[in-house]
Amino acid sequence: MAVLVTGGAGYIGSHTVAELIEKNEEVIIVDNLEKGHKDAVAGSKLIVGDLRDKEFLAKVFLENDIEAVIHFAAYIEVGESVQNPLKYYNNNVVATLNLLTAMKDAKVDKIVFSSTAATYGEPENVPILETDKTFPTNPYGETKLSVEKALKWCDRAYGIKYTALRYFNASGAHESGKIGEDHSPESHLIPLVIQAALGKRESIKVFGNDYNTPDGTCVRDYIHVSDLANAHYLALQRLRAGKESEVYNLGNGKGFSVKEVIDVVRKVTGRTIKAEDAPRRPGDPAILVASSEKIQRELNWQPKMADLETIISTAWKWHEAHPNGYNDK
Structure with missing residues (x-):
């Protein structure tokens, strides 16, 4: 069975794909290539399409034997999210609800979610703990927190287990030098x-x-992207072991x-x-x-x-x- 990686042609997604392949996992990538790059996942199975397209998503799950999902596909620019919150809610929240619906219909019950430490807003503590209050100060963080809340209710209603990973600044590039960070425009x-x-x-x-x-x-807090990728793999393994849903911080x-x-x-x-x-x-x-x-x-x-x-x-x-x-x- 395959692991579906949404946004897998993006920066963190492509490094996670590389990690999964190194672990001999079967990987399917869904990416609309608005931000992602074909060259970052050359040789892997890439299905080009948008999570906001419900019919496309249903077809992906129908035609592929998918065991679990690792979900990256999202807009991430804080400043842009303040200027255009509807764009962020549409892509980060509505698209994820479509994904969860497709998972429910296909009886896929495991998802690793790429969240953000921006869900905390102004920190209560340094370093930030998972038990600290979540009070985002921008729409980007709010959309990620909205998804976390939806995941909680989907777990209760449909048994979809999740691991949400909250982190700040992914950085660096794969040791091979073959894949790296290429955003347009660049803000990191x-x-x-x-x-x-x-x-x-x-x-x-x-x-x-x-x-x-x-x-x-x-x-x-800067964390190497390959260390992040490994954390997503470990989070997947945790769900495979039948553990309950959980939220984790990732940092240096x-x-x-x-x-x-x-x-x-x-x-x-x-x-x-x-x-x-x-x-x-x-x-x-x-x-x-x-x-x-x-x-x-x-x-x-x-x-x-x-x-x-x-x-x-x-x-x-x-x-x-x-x-x-x-x-x-």
């Missing part, structure tokens, strides 16, 4: 700094230098500041990178770090590439070889 710090190292942008903006942090810049256990990231990119690349101070962005907390103690304890998950230099080195390896990103668009 590490690839933006690497773009500056490649001469694709004149400088990198540092939004705020007067936060209550060791060097005055924001501190964030410590944060890195904006200045630290820029300095490490300079070190890894050997390039000169101009950094410019800019005003704070509204709503940017000083520190966002998630505790992974629970998933480490219960699923024996251990990040293998938690060191910032290692994370950035893998990202640089891919970006240096693919300065213009994937060639499939």
